[in-house]
Amino acid sequence: MLYLCSSFYLCQWRKGRKHGVVLVAIIFIVFSLTSIPKYPSWSSTVHHYEEVKSISERSHSPQCEAVQHLMFLKTHKCASTTLQNIILRYGHRNNLTFVLPPSGNNLGNFDQFEPFHADLALPLPSTFGNEYQIFAHHARFMENNIAEIMPRDTVYITIIREPVEMYESIWYYFQLDLRYNVSLPEFARNPVQYYFNAAGQHTKKFGWNPLMSDLGLEETDFTNQSTIEKAIKKISNKFSLIMISGRMEESLILLRSLLCWDFQDVVAFHLNSQPKSYYTKLTEIDRQNIRAWNKADNLLYHYFLAKFEKQVSEYGSDKMGKDVIKLRDLMQKWKRRCSPKLFPTLSRKDKDYCHLLCVNELEFTNIVRSRLWPNYGFRSRYRGKGHRLEMDDINLCDEIML
Incomplete structure (x- = not known):
């Protein structure tokens, strides 16, 4: 009933506008009325745990070779700056080459949902080698375009966060309350109304499934269950490790093992965090509304949380405890x-x-x-x-x- 009312409101306000917007709202009604399982129903039948074995095997191997071809997809408000610092330190100390923008710290215009392409990066610094070795800055994931500039043996990693916590952090960090002129709880009650009535593409920035947007899923597919499932499977096949920000210490141990780096290489201080003292308190209904609105992110998170648990188990509880x-x-x-x-x-x-x-x-x-x-x-x-x-x-x- 929540989204039925908000979509009706949207249709009334947008009377006379393009039918495509109304169609998106109608699709969202059907999509959001379906239940949200704790884990995707298809996750029990599709497992891609080849990477789990590689992490486990490397953790028990007396000899391994340090990974120096690395693509870290820097997601928004998932403790990714802390992970990026680890990777920048390693690459800088070992004189590795980086994919970098000519200015700032973004490889693309996120206001326009621009996916990564090679023209966004500085040319290869030939003085230091004949290949890019590390990719670690904000970019919308575009597998083929990234593969064009990174070596074939590049290891792909990223980090994700519980969807409600991430959305709260994004909401206040990017001041979405000013963009939508409404509080987060109010937005969560009628997200279709506020999102689709927002003036300008920049106002929509990070307002809907921000995590899946970072990972390359287009907004037109946010309500397509089949497309979301296919996208998650593809991500699972490509990324060797997807860390969980709420399990940072275990994530760093798995990262160290996968990359065959030293413990000192993954030492980190918490960077770019924000105080929660000014957050508006959310009710459980507010949280359910946020999960429903960001259903693609919710499905992604629970799929990879289950996979992360499997990786931790394969690593060994005793060994993990000692290493932490x-x-x-x-x-x-x-x-x-x-x-x-x-x-x-x-x-x-x-x-x-x-x-x-x-x-x-x-x-x-x-x-x-x-x-x-x-x-x-x-x-x-x-x-x-x-x-x-x-x-x-x-x-x-x-x-x-x-």
């Missing part, structure tokens, strides 16, 4: 070292490491750009070894640690 404690202790060590009290006593190498642990995404991107394209005139406050770290950066570092 080891990683946690290492993070605490660097939290102490990078504090303003101990920082002056550190070696230059450790000071540089602290800086890169805490530096924001835009500045880190500038650091990498200035290294890879030295003749393009890119500038960074941080020029590498021998440059003193600003105390402001240390204070920030002290504030953002896990």
